[in-house]
Amino acid sequence: MWLSGGRMASVGRQSFGSCFRVLGRRGCNTAAVMPEAAGFEGVSDRSDLQDFSVCSSDSFWAAVARQRLSWIRPFHTVQDCDLSQGRIRWFEGGKLNVSVNCLDRHVHTCPERVAVIWERDEPKSEVKLSYRQLLEMTCRLGNLLRRRGVKKGDCVTIYMPPCPLAVASMLACARIGAAHNVVFAGFSADALAERIRDAQSSTVITVNQGVRGGKVIELKKTVDAAIQSCPTVQQVFVAMRTENPVVMTAKDVAMEEVRGHISNQNLLTVLTCEDTVCEPAGMDSEDTLFLLYTSGSTGKPKGLVHTQAGYLLYAALTHRYVFSYHDGDVFSCVADIGWITGHSYSVYGPLANGGTTVLFESTPIYPDPGRYWEMVQRLKINQFYGAPTAIRLLLKYGDKWVHKYDRSTLKTLGSVGEPINTEAWEWYHRVVGQGRCPVVDTWWQTETGGICIAPRPADPDAEIVPGMAMRPFFGIKPVLMDTEVYGSSCVSLCIAQPWPGMARTIHNDPQRFTETYCQPYPGYFFTGDGAYRSKEGYYQITGRLDDVINVSGHRIGTAEIEDVLNQCSAVAESAQLFGFSQFAQRLPKTRSGKIMRRVLRKVVDSELEGLGDLSTLDDPEVVQEIIQGHHDLL
Numbered sequence: 001m002w003l004s005g006g007r008m009a010s011v012g013r014q015s016f017g018s019c020f021r022v023l024g025r026r027g028c029n030t031a032a033v034m035p036e037a038a039g040f041e042g043v044s045d046r047s048d049l050q051d052f053s054v055c056s057s058d059s060f061w062a063a064v065a066r067q068r069l070s071w072i073r074p075f076h077t078v079q080d081c082d083l084s085q086g087r088i089r090w091f092e093g094g095k096l097n098v099s100v101n102c103l104d105r106h107v108h109t110c111p112e113r114v115a116v117i118w119e120r121d122e123p124k125s126e127v128k129l130s131y132r133q134l135l136e137m138t139c140r141l142g143n144l145l146r147r148r149g150v151k152k153g154d155c156v157t158i159y160m161p162p163c164p165l166a167v168a169s170m171l172a173c174a175r176i177g178a179a180h181n182v183v184f185a186g187f188s189a190d191a192l193a194e195r196i197r198d199a200q201s202s203t204v205i206t207v208n209q210g211v212r213g214g215k216v217i218e219l220k221k222t223v224d225a226a227i228q229s230c231p232t233v234q235q236v237f238v239a240m241r242t243e244n245p246v247v248m249t250a251k252d253v254a255m256e257e258v259r260g261h262i263s264n265q266n267l268l269t270v271l272t273c274e275d276t277v278c279e280p281a282g283m284d285s286e287d288t289l290f291l292l293y294t295s296g297s298t299g300k301p302k303g304l305v306h307t308q309a310g311y312l313l314y315a316a317l318t319h320r321y322v323f324s325y326h327d328g329d330v331f332s333c334v335a336d337i338g339w340i341t342g343h344s345y346s347v348y349g350p351l352a353n354g355g356t357t358v359l360f361e362s363t364p365i366y367p368d369p370g371r372y373w374e375m376v377q378r379l380k381i382n383q384f385y386g387a388p389t390a391i392r393l394l395l396k397y398g399d400k401w402v403h404k405y406d407r408s409t410l411k412t413l414g415s416v417g418e419p420i421n422t423e424a425w426e427w428y429h430r431v432v433g434q435g436r437c438p439v440v441d442t443w444w445q446t447e448t449g450g451i452c453i454a455p456r457p458a459d460p461d462a463e464i465v466p467g468m469a470m471r472p473f474f475g476i477k478p479v480l481m482d483t484e485v486y487g488s489s490c491v492s493l494c495i496a497q498p499w500p501g502m503a504r505t506i507h508n509d510p511q512r513f514t515e516t517y518c519q520p521y522p523g524y525f526f527t528g529d530g531a532y533r534s535k536e537g538y539y540q541i542t543g544r545l546d547d548v549i550n551v552s553g554h555r556i557g558t559a560e561i562e563d564v565l566n567q568c569s570a571v572a573e574s575a576q577l578f579g580f581s582q583f584a585q586r587l588p589k590t591r592s593g594k595i596m597r598r599v600l601r602k603v604v605d606s607e608l609e610g611l612g613d614l615s616t617l618d619d620p621e622v623v624q625e626i627i628q629g630h631h632d633l634l
């Protein structure tokens with residue numbers, strides 16, 4: 001473990017001793033602030049509510065859970081958590097079905113409301129599905145899965161681009177009680193195989209081919225290659241995204257009726273042989289909803305486990321309050337469904353809220369760098385949620401691509417995945433949002449399930465400082481700890497108490513979960529990110545403290561990249577640092593053969609005075625070579 005030291009640098013917001021004084025101070029109810037939280041005695045404004053949500057977390061979450069979710073059976077215990085032991089359990093005793101919460105209850109009140117708008121790769125060819133249609137598609141898929149032997153507790157791997165069928169597949173799993181494991185459709189056969197094996201999936205759902213940026217991607221062939229080394233796989237459902245036939249094997253099951261290119265009406269003919277009614281399974285709050293793999297600092301990806309009630313509640317609440325989502329708004333999160341951002345803010349959050357969500361299948365520059373803003377105009381998007389890397393890319397193409405289109409429907413702009421630099425933030429705010437839309441920089445992780453720090457979780461009028469995530473969400477208590485990483489002192493971000501959306505464990509490796517997140521500071525959730533707190537109490541996230549690098553807002557372990565680089569005959573060995581790589585003749589290694597990454601990091605950061613102790617290096621001269629090489633590169 002690279003951590004050493006570890007004392008609490010400072011606590012969040014203020015001393016929470018004052019909370020209980022707040023309670024009972026005034027007699028108003030909070031309905032105007034947050035309808036879900038109506039009736040908390042003594043809480044009269046947003047800041048009171050934030051304090052209450054942290055200090056009286058059980059009362060807060062119990063009320064919100066009762067209000068926002070439809071339960072088959074009410075829970076008897078709000079939470080039973082012990083972070084130091086890695087035990088995290090919420091809403092025990094409760095039973096519910098996530099697909100019913102995302103679909104059926106809205107079909108009862110507004111069946112024809114648009115649930116998803118599929119923004120296909122081909123420009124101007126969007127497909128809309130109402131809640132009624134999405135429920136029918138989900139039920140048909142649920143019946144198909146059940147008929148083909150998928151049972152409660154199984155884990156289905158989904159290898160598909162963002163499309164209604166992918167969402168229906170996720171919800172169909174939830175309907176029958178199976179867990180899903182969505183694998184980003186850009187991952188290689190090896191990466192897919194590793195995830196299928198770890199999840200022990202017997203069923204895979206895919207499409208014949210994907211289409212992205214005008215290019216065809218051979219998804220089915222990748223699945224074929226992957227399952228060669230996955231003995232558990234017994235069946236592969238194949239839908240048709242393009243018209244090109246693919247070779248089908250004995251394990252493949254065609255979903256021929258499913259054609260991506262055909263009209264909205266025809267999409268209704270998906271699996272016509274299946275019934276449109278599918279009995280939802282009653283699930284315990286803590287049954288697994290999905291696994292999602294994310295990279296760690298060692299090679300093996302971690303299958304983080306999210307469960308039913310707590311995850312859904314947290315995704316829904318953050319979606320509503322972080323972005324000020326209102327009924328009737330069109331919400332667009334342009335992340336792929338293969339990442340947690342797509343899970344929480346393309347699928348579960350918006351659908352749990354009865355919202356309209358856009359599924360973006362394309363790229364920011366296809367067919368040209370005006371794609372996002374043309375889409376905003378055509379679909380009348382109200383909230384747009386994207387990644388700094390895309391914003392930085394578009395900024396380079398200039399303002400004209402933005403000005404071409406009407407963005408007057410936009411109300412909130414969101415950013416996620418990495419720190420957003422000031423230039424990108426300003427451009428997003430001034431050019432894209434015409435200076436009138438708040439930019440919300442949202443900090444969170446696959447492990448946290450939903451947004452934990454964002455500028456306006458409680459107050460839609462609060463001040464926003466560019467490039468800062470700023471304020472904790474309801475129920476979140478951030479804490480900064482002094483720590484030492486590679487000999488330098490840093491401040492790391494921890495969260496001092498559990499919240500419903502957090503991951504419960506790592507599939508097949510509960511001990512790794514406890515060691516990674518719970519043991520560095522017993523009793524606290526350790527995020528692995530560095531942070532800073534301004535004198536006003538606002539948080540700024542500085543990035544990963546470990547060897548995980550962030551490529552385009554997605555986490556990739558340095559070990560995984562080094563594995564690939566090292567397969568290349570020209571590269572004898574490699575070390576990657578925070579997305580930066582350079583070719584050097586030799587790497588600084590200790591006598592025992594370990595690459596001294598902190599030295600590389602210091603060189604990259606041009607902090608040559610702080611190189612620290614080099615005495616364990618095999619050949620200290622290597623450092624000079626690297627410094628020279630880096631200098632030449634700049």
Ligand code: WTA
Nearest residue numbers: 416417418419442443444445446541544555
């Ligand atoms: C980074 C993505 C700075 C951070 C939701 C975190 C951020 C990792 C921000 C999680 C932000 C995410 N500012 N850094 N607003 N949001 N990160 O699991 O290092 O793919 O630990 O989840 O992205 O990446 P993940």
